[in-house]
Amino acid sequence: MQYFLNDEGVVIIYDLIKIIQDNALYLSEIDGAIGDGDHGINMNKGFTLCEKRLIAEQINLSTALNILSEILLNEIGGAMGPLYGMFFLGMSNACNNKKQIDSIVFKDMLEAAVSELSEIDLSKAKIGDKTMMDTLIPAVEAYKTAINHGKSFIEALEKMKIAAEKGKESTKELIAKVGRASRLGERSKGFLDVGAVSSCLILRSMADSIIRLLTNSLIDINLSREIEK
Amino acid sequence: MQRIINNPNDVVDEMINGFVKAHKDIIEKTENNRVLKYKKAPIKNKVGIVTGGGSGHKPAFIGYIGENMVDAVAIGEIFSSPTVKAFYDAFKTADSGKGVACLYGNYAGDNMNVKMAIKMAEKDGIAVKTVIANDDVASAPKEERNKRRGVAGEVLMWKIAGAKAALGGNLDEVISVAQKAIDNTKSVGIGLTPCTIPALGKPNFVIEEGKMELGIGHHGEPGIKVTDLKTADEMAEIMLDIILPDLPFVSNNEVVVLISGLGATPVMELYILYAKIAEILANKNIKIYKPYVGNYFTSLDMMGVTVTLMKVDNELKELIDLSANSMGFKQY
Numbered sequence: 001m002q003y004f005l006n007d008e009g010v011v012i013i014y015d016l017i018k019i020i021q022d023n024a025l026y027l028s029e030i031d032g033a034i035g036d037g038d039h040g041i042n043m044n045k046g047f048t049l050c051e052k053r054l055i056a057e058q059i060n061l062s063t064a065l066n067i068l069s070e071i072l073l074n075e076i077g078g079a080m081g082p083l084y085g086m087f088f089l090g091m092s093n094a095c096n097n098k099k100q101i102d103s104i105v106f107k108d109m110l111e112a113a114v115s116e117l118s119e120i121d122l123s124k125a126k127i128g129d130k131t132m133m134d135t136l137i138p139a140v141e142a143y144k145t146a147i148n149h150g151k152s153f154i155e156a157l158e159k160m161k162i163a164a165e166k167g168k169e170s171t172k173e174l175i176a177k178v179g180r181a182s183r184l185g186e187r188s189k190g191f192l193d194v195g196a197v198s199s200c201l202i203l204r205s206m207a208d209s210i211i212r213l214l215t216n217s218l219i220d221i222n223l224s225r226e227i228e229k
Numbered sequence: 230m231q232r233i234i235n236n237p238n239d240v241v242d243e244m245i246n247g248f249v250k251a252h253k254d255i256i257e258k259t260e261n262n263r264v265l266k267y268k269k270a271p272i273k274n275k276v277g278i279v280t281g282g283g284s285g286h287k288p289a290f291i292g293y294i295g296e297n298m299v300d301a302v303a304i305g306e307i308f309s310s311p312t313v314k315a316f317y318d319a320f321k322t323a324d325s326g327k328g329v330a331c332l333y334g335n336y337a338g339d340n341m342n343v344k345m346a347i348k349m350a351e352k353d354g355i356a357v358k359t360v361i362a363n364d365d366v367a368s369a370p371k372e373e374r375n376k377r378r379g380v381a382g383e384v385l386m387w388k389i390a391g392a393k394a395a396l397g398g399n400l401d402e403v404i405s406v407a408q409k410a411i412d413n414t415k416s417v418g419i420g421l422t423p424c425t426i427p428a429l430g431k432p433n434f435v436i437e438e439g440k441m442e443l444g445i446g447h448h449g450e451p452g453i454k455v456t457d458l459k460t461a462d463e464m465a466e467i468m469l470d471i472i473l474p475d476l477p478f479v480s481n482n483e484v485v486v487l488i489s490g491l492g493a494t495p496v497m498e499l500y501i502l503y504a505k506i507a508e509i510l511a512n513k514n515i516k517i518y519k520p521y522v523g524n525y526f527t528s529l530d531m532m533g534v535t536v537t538l539m540k541v542d543n544e545l546k547e548l549i550d551l552s553a554n555s556m557g558f559k560q561y
Contacts, residue, residue, distance in 0.1 A: 025429075031435025034451065038283070038309040041428045045238070045306070077281075077305050077312035079338030082345055120341050 002153040003102035007096060009061025012209040013054065013068060019205040020047040020198075031194040034176070037077060038193045040185030046084075047078040061101065065092035065176055076080040079199070082120055083132070090116035103153035106210070110140045110160075124202035127167075130176035130188060139203050147209035157207040168192065230430050233427050237427035241284045241306055248291060252556050255295045259317040263311060263437035265291050270300035270323055276394040277301065277323025279357075280332045281316055282339060283308040286312040286447065288557025293384065295555030304403070305344075307426050307529070308448045309339030309363060316346035320357055321365045326414075328356035328400035332380025332386055332407050332483060333362045358400055360407040362386055364416040364537065365477045367444025367453050381489045381526040381535045382414035385549070388558060392551035410545060413470045416537040417466055420445035420452065420491065425440045443467065447528045447535075461498065467504035468536045473513070479512040484509045485521070485549055487537040492527035494534060499523065502534060518546060525557060 020027075020043050028040030050068045059067075065088045090112035098105050115138055125131040127138065142163035146156035156165030171193040234240055236367050245265065257268040271277055281303030282290050290302045300323035303311035311319075321330045326373045331347070333339050340361070362379030369376040390407035398406065420442040423432035434449045436442050441459065444452030459467065478484060486506060487497050503522050510517060518541050526535065541549065553560045 028426075028429055028433060032449070037426055037433035037449065038307065038381060041426065042306060042309050074312055074314045076309075077315065077338065077342055078309035079336075079341060081310070081312055081338070082341045120345070153306075 001102050002217075003045060004210065004217060006060040006062055006098055006101055008213065009101060010054065010059055010064045012061060012206055013064040016068075016202060016205050016210040017047045017051045019201050022046055023198075023201055027194055027198055029208040030192055035189050035194060039080060039172050039198065041196060042076055042078045042080055046072045047080065049075060053106075062098070063090050063094045065089075080195070081106065083117060083195070084198075084202075085174075086116040087113045090114070094217070103156055105136050105148055106153070107144055110143060111183055114140055125177075128174060128177070128192045130171050130174040130196070132193070132199040134171050134174070134193065135164050135167040135196040135199040135203065139165040139200075141208045154211050156210055161204050161207045164200045164203045168196045171196040188220075230425055230427070232425075232427055234427055235404065238528065240427050241304065242286075244284065245291075245304065248288070248556075253377055255293070255555060259301070259318065259322050259467070261315060263315040264301060264318045264322060265294060265304065266301040266319075266322045267294050267296070267299070269296075271325035272300070273325055274397075275300075275325055276327045276400050277300060277320070277325060277329040278351065278391050278394055278400065278403070279316070279319045279323045279329050280333050280383070281319060281331075281343075282313045282334055282336070283310060283448075283497070285424075285529045286526055288524070292557030293387050293391075293555050294555060295553065295558075297395040297551055297553045298555045298558060299387050303466065305338075306431070310342050311337060313342045313345040314328055315347070316343050317349045317460045320346060320350045321353070322356055326360065326477045329389055330400060330403045330407060331357055331359045332383070332390055333359070333361060333382055333488075334383055335361045335375075336375060343444070349448070356400060358404045359388070360404055360411060362411045362414075364411060364414045365418070365444075365492065366415050367417050368446060368450070371475060374522070378446055378450070379411075380416045380418060381487055381537045382411060382416045382539065384489075384521075384525050384538045384558065385414055385485060385487060385537065386411045388553060389548045391553065392548035395551065396548075406526060406544065406548065410461075410539065410548075412539060413545070414539040415475050416535050417443075417468050417471045417479075418445050418447070418535040419443055419468065419533050420449070420528075421458065422451055422493065422531035423532075424492065424529035426529065438477065441533075444471070445533065448526065449531065456496075459521065461501045462505045464534075465502055465509060465536075469509050471507065472536065472538055473515075478513075478538060481516075482519045483516045483517045483541050483546070484510070485539040485545075486510070486517050487521045487525060489523065489525035489535050489537070490527060491531040491533040491535065493532045494526065496523060499534060503537070506536060508534070519549060536548065 024044035303315035366383030
């Protein structure tokens with residue numbers, strides 16, 4: 001069974017911070033098209049604050065997720081603050097007492113993240129409403145299906161990445177039904193939904209980081225086998 | 230970007246700092262640096278009035294903290310909803326035991342953060358009820374009124390509800406009259422230039438030279454249509470053509486008119502627009518009970534204007550007439 005250690009998982013959060021920082025302007029530009037343009041700035045502010053807090057201590061993935069969640073909920077606000085705050089809180093809770101994070105624990109993390117969102121307004125959003133759910137729901141489904149079909153952790157993550165990307169792209173031709181852009185009706189067509197874009201960046205980054213962790217540990221295992229020989 | 234700032238990322242905190250220093254007679258800080266309060270709040274036996282929203286709309290929102298107005302405000306980043314914690318702390322700050330009326334605009338982030346903050350306040354035994362302003366006629370069709378944004382009409386909602394609370398109304402009465410105020414209030418905006426969020430450094434949308442955008446939102450959300458730039462008189466007609474049928478406002482109605490610049494339009498031009506608005510309303514036999522002209526609810530450095538009409542009856546007239554003392558709204 002492939003797994004990585006909760007204790008070495010904080011690198012996932014560092015990678016996430018970097019991705020958001022690198023894409024801050026891009027996200028605000030997308031938001032500016034049919035929203036108010038603050039998405040990238042606020043994401044960047046929240047994730048950068050998190051970076052500063054993380055430096056202080058040696059922590060594991062679940063604690064880092066919890067710190068990120070608290071910053072988004074209590075210090076950032078906006079629409080993404082509560083949404084991603086609850087998203088990462090769900091993830092954190094689902095791996096809180098796990099030493100090893102395998103494909104099943106990560107499935108629980110994804111499910112908890114999405115179900116926490118249903119605590120808030122966006123719960124009403126379904127696939128096709130032009131929101132972050134257009135990325136998240138199919139991506140999580142693709143991951144679960146792969147696991148249920150006996151695919152490996154890495155294979156399932158690859159499936160999740162593809163589905164997230166496809167879900168994100170689908171928002172371009174959609175008419176917004178929920179969320180800020182929904183007031184625009186037809187006029188929202190032709191633009192990507194910024195929540196779908198940022199959640200795609202987040203899932204893809206997490207998947208890449210985990211794949212790297214798993215590959216490294218595979219190399220470690222192979223190396224030790226080599227040495228044993 | 231030509232701005233009077235230090236670091237673009239610090240504009241909200243630095244603005245709060247200056248605002249508190251300038252209005253010591255009315256405003257006080259709280260333990261939460263993103264919550265300001267009326268210095269006398271919580272006022273014994275009075276329903277607390279709370280609002281909140283993103284920054285960049287001065288005088289909204291903190292400019293309406295004051296006597297017979299708003300008790301506490303949750304402050305967000307530029308164009309971005311305040312946090313759950315800011316709303317929650319504002320509720321605690323404003324509550325005298327009589328409950329809190331949270332009166333805010335219809336934006337996705339505010340809706341989520343207020344909802345979560347109310348859950349937290351419930352655990353403390355603080356009763357919070359809400360009215361969500363949706364006066365922007367251009368932001369969704371009438372059948373989907375619950376999707377409409379709140380704009381400058383919020384100022385009138387705060388004035389009415391603040392007066393009701395000051396006169397001893399209980400929470401349900403304050404909520405009910407705030408709802409009545411906003412239900413009778415309709416607004417529309419015109420944008421002439423885009424606005425620039427300081428941290429972005431450039432506008433994130435475009436209005437070309439010689440064009441105007443009808444129905445633009447307070448954050449530059451796209452409007453109904455982009456047309457050639459019209460004269461002030463033509464703008465007055467176009468805007469009233471959208472507002473009047475929506476309620477509808479008809480002959481013999483009495484209205485409060487609020488004309489607000491969007492930040493960079495000279496106040497002089499607001500009066501040019503008002504002259505025509507008053508003329509058209511007079512021709513339709515709609516009586517102006519009180520006009521307010523100035524920068525009441527702005528959008529950073531956007532050029533443009535919102536026109537807001539509120540139909541008033543005797544109850545609303547009495548409440549609009551009550552004295553008020555805040556930075557953005559003074560009445561004697």
